[in-house]
Amino acid sequence: MAEFATVAPARxxxxxxxxxxxxxxxPLWSPRRRERLLQLGFLVPAVAYLLLFFGYPVVQNxxxxxxxxxTRTFYTGEAPWVGLDNYTAVLTSPVFDQALLNTVLFxxxxxxxxxxxxxxxxxxxQRRFPLSGLLRSLLLLxxxxxxxxxxxxxxxxxxxxxxxxxxxxxGLGLVGENPGWLTSTSLALIAVIAxxxxxxxxxxxxxxxxxLQDIPGELYxxxxxxxxxxxxxxxxxxxxxxxxxxNVVLVLGVVYTIKVLDIIxxxxxxxxxxxxxxxxxxxxxxSFQEFRFGEGAALGNxxxxxxxxxxxxxxxxxxxxxx
Amino acid sequence: xxxxxxxxxxxxxxxxxxxxxxxCGGGGGAAGGGGDVTSIRVLDYYNNEPDRSVYARTLxxxxxxxxxxxxxxxxxxxxxxxxxxxxxSSRTLPDVMMIDNPDLQQIAASGALAPISDxxxxxxxxxxxxxxxxxxxxxxxxxxxxxxxxxxxYNEDVLAQAGITPPTTWDELRTAAAPLTxxxxxxxxxAANATYEGTWQFLPFMWTNGGEETDIAxxxxxxxxxxxxxxxxxxxxxxxxxNWTQADVKDQFAAGNAAMMVNGPWQFPPLDKVEGLxxxxxxxxxxxxxxxxxxxxxxxxxxxxxxxxxARQAKAAEIVAxxxxxxxxxxxxxxxxxxxxxxALREQFxxxxxxxxxxxxxxxxxxxxxQMLGEKWPEAxxxxxxxxxxxxxxxxxxxxxxxxxxxx
Numbered sequence: 001m002a003e004f005a006t007v008a009p010a011r012x013x014x015x016x017x018x019x020x021x022x023x024x025x026x027p028l029w030s031p032r033r034r035e036r037l038l039q040l041g042f043l044v045p046a047v048a049y050l051l052l053f054f055g056y057p058v059v060q061n062x063x064x065x066x067x068x069x070x071t072r073t074f075y076t077g078e079a080p081w082v083g084l085d086n087y088t089a090v091l092t093s094p095v096f097d098q099a100l101l102n103t104v105l106f107x108x109x110x111x112x113x114x115x116x117x118x119x120x121x122x123x124x125x126q127r128r129f130p131l132s133g134l135l136r137s138l139l140l141l142x143x144x145x146x147x148x149x150x151x152x153x154x155x156x157x158x159x160x161x162x163x164x165x166x167x168x169x170x171g172l173g174l175v176g177e178n179p180g181w182l183t184s185t186s187l188a189l190i191a192v193i194a195x196x197x198x199x200x201x202x203x204x205x206x207x208x209x210x211x212l213q214d215i216p217g218e219l220y221x222x223x224x225x226x227x228x229x230x231x232x233x234x235x236x237x238x239x240x241x242x243x244x245x246x247n248v249v250l251v252l253g254v255v256y257t258i259k260v261l262d263i264i265x266x267x268x269x270x271x272x273x274x275x276x277x278x279x280x281x282x283x284x285x286x287s288f289q290e291f292r293f294g295e296g297a298a299l300g301n302x303x304x305x306x307x308x309x310x311x312x313x314x315x316x317x318x319x320x321x322x323x
Numbered sequence: 324x325x326x327x328x329x330x331x332x333x334x335x336x337x338x339x340x341x342x343x344x345x346x347c348g349g350g351g352g353a354a355g356g357g358g359d360v361t362s363i364r365v366l367d368y369y370n371n372e373p374d375r376s377v378y379a380r381t382l383x384x385x386x387x388x389x390x391x392x393x394x395x396x397x398x399x400x401x402x403x404x405x406x407x408x409x410x411x412s413s414r415t416l417p418d419v420m421m422i423d424n425p426d427l428q429q430i431a432a433s434g435a436l437a438p439i440s441d442x443x444x445x446x447x448x449x450x451x452x453x454x455x456x457x458x459x460x461x462x463x464x465x466x467x468x469x470x471x472x473x474x475x476x477y478n479e480d481v482l483a484q485a486g487i488t489p490p491t492t493w494d495e496l497r498t499a500a501a502p503l504t505x506x507x508x509x510x511x512x513x514a515a516n517a518t519y520e521g522t523w524q525f526l527p528f529m530w531t532n533g534g535e536e537t538d539i540a541x542x543x544x545x546x547x548x549x550x551x552x553x554x555x556x557x558x559x560x561x562x563x564x565x566n567w568t569q570a571d572v573k574d575q576f577a578a579g580n581a582a583m584m585v586n587g588p589w590q591f592p593p594l595d596k597v598e599g600l601x602x603x604x605x606x607x608x609x610x611x612x613x614x615x616x617x618x619x620x621x622x623x624x625x626x627x628x629x630x631x632x633x634a635r636q637a638k639a640a641e642i643v644a645x646x647x648x649x650x651x652x653x654x655x656x657x658x659x660x661x662x663x664x665x666x667a668l669r670e671q672f673x674x675x676x677x678x679x680x681x682x683x684x685x686x687x688x689x690x691x692x693x694q695m696l697g698e699k700w701p702e703a704x705x706x707x708x709x710x711x712x713x714x715x716x717x718x719x720x721x722x723x724x725x726x727x728x729x730x731x
Contacts, residue, residue, distance in 0.1 A: 183565050185718060268566060269518055272712045
């Protein structure tokens with residue numbers, strides 16, 4: 001599972017456990033003590049890196065959420081403490097309710113779609129057929145295109161009057177009036193979710209395909225002897241053995257999806273009429289469009305806390321995998 | 324591989340914190356103190372042609388005149404403010420800094436800018452709205468050589484064929500847009516997207532009808548929004564306007580998908596490249612004939628940040644003054660299809676560039692976005708575009724949409 005090593009915070013080895021009270025008379029530089037110090041020394045770079053690049057921004061952001069942090073602050077350094085005012089402001093704003101609902105719908109919709117399609121494709125590619133390797137690598141394409149670029153292309157495809165999708169549907173005679181994929185308040189969120197699913201499929205397929213490769217072929221042979229093939233083989237062999245990987249994929253998927261910003265900004269900018277506004281886009285808007293950095297930070301903290309819950313779930317799932 | 328970031332990855336807020344982090348490093352550098360000033364650091368966002376090279380030439384000429392070399396940094400428009408804030412907190416602000424005019428008050432409020440009166444400069448003789456945009460609490464903090472606004476572009480061939488003259492009032496706009504809508508083509512296009520661009524395009528309609536950003540739930544604002552809503556719901560304008568930027572609107576117009584559009588003179592260069600497109604510009608229609616047009620002022624203002632080095636600031640002031648000389652105002656306006664801000668230059672300018680007549684006329688009575696609300700403008704602008712989007716997508720009547728936005 002080296003795949004995930006980059007994401008999981010380094011698990012401190014035994015060094016973190018306080019040393020047992022040494023019996024009297026142990027010399028200061030005993031070999032044991034030296035080894036312990038050496039172990040700690042190896043930890044220092046990782047810990048320093050985490051504190052500097054993860055700890056500091058998170059703490060700074062948490063503090064900012066309690067301050068009146070504006071453009072002024074950047075020059076004067078003055079950021080008056082305002083207690084929970086920022087939280088009250090963002091949590092009671094009418095946009096918050098809609099943004100929260102949109103965030104939940106966006107996350108659940110994206111995950112269900114990405115995972116379902118990703119799993120289907122992964123299972124499909126388990127069979128060997130001509131060009132399967134090439135096709136599988138082509139699947140990675142959405143992942144390789146910069147999000148802003150794919151956002152722009154999808155905007156063209158989904159355009160109401162001249163978009164390729166509506167031209168196609170119109171040509172087939174499926175729709176009478178062109179649906180406003182990005183311009184109708186009832187369709188925009190669905191369209192944005194669909195695009196996000198397209199982006200997320202490669203990730204899900206790749207990880208799940210890797211998990212499937214780890215399942216020994218003999219198990220399928222044994223199951224086949226017992227009469228379990230097709231769906232039953234999937235249900236009783238594939239699924240239980242894939243479960244740990246599935247957990248990891250789902251938890252990571254949630255964490256990645258909940259904070260999606262660029263694709264929404266590229267497609268709709270949170271519009272029309274906040275129909276695709278999520279907590280992430282609203283937080284961006286407050287900070288960088290309205291310059292209310294304190295309120296933006298408060299909303300960002302809400303997002304971070306939510307992510308944290310899923311991050312803990314991920315750590316648990318990850319532990320199960322390595323067992 | 325964006326998706327591989329760590330758990331807390333790239334939420335926008337962490338980016339803010341990163342900005343602050345960057346602020347803690349750095350420092351020093353700018354304030355050399357004393358000595359001869361041989362170079363001046365300039366920050367702006369003119370990263371597209373022709374603006375980029377026009378300003379490169381003008382700045383270099385001004386530098387030569389002041390006896391300094393220009394070290395120019397050009398950042399994309401969207402990242403200018405982030406860069407300015409970062410430089411403000413690390414005390415590495417450039418000597419000359421360009422700011423989009425509605426952002427000036429935000430930056431001036433922080434105390435990062437020097438009043439131009441410190442250097443014996445003033446904006447006497449500038450259009451009122453332009454001077455106001457560069458003013459914060461009674462002090463002028465920037466000098467804007469050229470300005471722009473938006474007008475009504477029309478496709479000359481299409482209107483001639485339909486026997487329609489460019490509309491001057493709202494009623495004429497309604498009645499002209501309907502027959503101009505045919506097949507693939509809409510009568511009119513405008514930008515009503517969920518950004519300040521949408522608000523900016525709506526302002527001439529709202530202000531001319533007597534609406535104010537201090538109270539957007541007024542009948543005057545509602546009437547203006549009703550006009551836009553009618554245009555969309557009658558099919559004279561595409562429903563896609565809620566997702567169009569001004570660049571998208573220009574593309575639609577250039578492709579012949581719109582007979583008229585609301586847009587600004589910065590679209591002249593791309594439009595002039597379109598073969599077979601003959602177009603012209605008139606003032607944005609007013610509610611009743613004879614009403615005074617009130618359009619929003621665009622353009623960027625040049626400021627002198629507080630770098631703590633008097634000698635450098637004095638040189639910087641020379642550069643800013645040079646950019647604003649009569650000669651350079653006219654040259655910049657001509658080359659960039661903008662309007663000189665000194666009222667005395669207008670006649671000469673329109674004689675030189677007749678195509679800019681409608682815009683130049685509008686600028687005389689135009690207003691700055693921050694005139695009434697100052698630093699609070701972004702909040703009001705957000706409310707306005709939210710109400711526009713709600714009304715155009717049929718979520719509520721214009722009056723209700725504005726009321727909701729005002730309360731929210």
